[in-house]
Amino acid sequence: MKVLSQTSKYGIRALLYMVSNPSTGEYVSIGEITKELNLSFHFLTKIFRELTNKGILYSYRGPSGGIALAKPSDQIMLIDIVLALEGEDYFDNCLLGFPGCGVEKPCPVHNFWKGIKEDIKSHLCNTSLAQLGEKILAEEVRLFD
Amino acid sequence: MKVLSQTSKYGIRALLYMVSNPSTGEYVSIGEITKELNLSFHFLTKIFRELTNKGILYSYRGPSGGIALAKPSDQIMLIDIVLALEGEDYFDNCLLGFPGCGVEKPCPVHNFWKGIKEDIKSHLCNTSLAQLGEKILAEEVRLFD
C-alpha cells in the first residue's frame, strides 16, 4: 500500500528532523540531514529544490548555507508538502480506476473512498510540522531507528 | 494517490463485470471481458491466472471455456482479491516510511494511519462482489464509460 511516493516520505522525514532538532545557525545543511537520516544526499537535494521552488523552504548557498523553513513550523501543514511533491491532483483518484468515476457516474466504491480521502485530507490539513516535531521531542514517537 | 496497482484495479473491474453480467454458460471467456472493458487481453489473462492459482477463480481451457468464480459472489470479499494480487503484507506499511515504525516505536502519524488502514481493511472485508454487482445492476453506479 504505497500512498505516498518516496519523494514525499523522504521530504517529510527530513523536515521533521529539522523541526525536532533546532539548529544553532539559521540554515541547516542538507548534508547534515542526509547523514543523520541515512538518505541519499543528491536525492534529498532534488526534493528540497522542489520545496524551495514551491516557497516552502528558503535556501542559501555557500559555507554555513543550507535550507530553512520559509514559515514558522506551526504554519506549515502536511498537506502543503504532500501537494507540492505529489501534485495538486493528489486526491483526484478513483480507488478502482474506473474511467470517469465522479459524482455523476460513481464507481461502486466511490462514496466509501470519498469519505476515506476526506479523512486523510483533513488530517493532513490540520497537522503542522510543529505538532509532529513536538511529539518527537516529547519522545512519544521516534524519528530514528 | 495510487493505493491499488493496475493489476488489482483491472482484476476487480473484470470480476465486477462478471457478477453484473450473469452469462448463460458456466464459464465466461477472458476475451469477452477485455473486449467489453477495453482492457489488454494478455494482461488480464495474467491477472486471472494469479487469481486462479490463489483459488479465487476456476479456469477451463478449450472452446466455450473461460473462467468462473470459485465461490458464490457473496462469499468473495474485496479483501480476498486485494491480498491475492497485492500480497498478504498489503497493510503493513508506514505512511511516512519510517524504518521500524510499529507499536514499540511509532512514527508521528502512526495512530492516525492505523485508524485509516483499519477503516479501509474493514470495508474491504465486509464488501462482497455480490454487493457491488447489485449496485451496478440497480444502476446506482456505473461499470462502464
Place this chain on the structure above:
DNA sequence: CATATTTAAGAGTATTAATTCTTAATTAAC
C-alpha cells in the same frame, strides 16, 4: 485426428519512479 478456441507460462518490451552522477553557480573566509 485435424482444426478452432481457449487458458498457461513466462520471456520480452516499454514506461514510470527512484536514485546517482556531473557540472555549474553562489558565497564565506582566508
Place this chain on the structure above:
DNA sequence: GTTAATTAAGAATTAATACTCTTAAATATG
C-alpha cells in the same frame, strides 16, 4: 582572488511496474 562549502540544474542510470508477445497445453467439435 583562491579555496572550500554549499545548493542548483538536470542528465544518466537503475529498479519497479505495466504491458505485450510468443509458444505451449487443453479441450470441444466435426
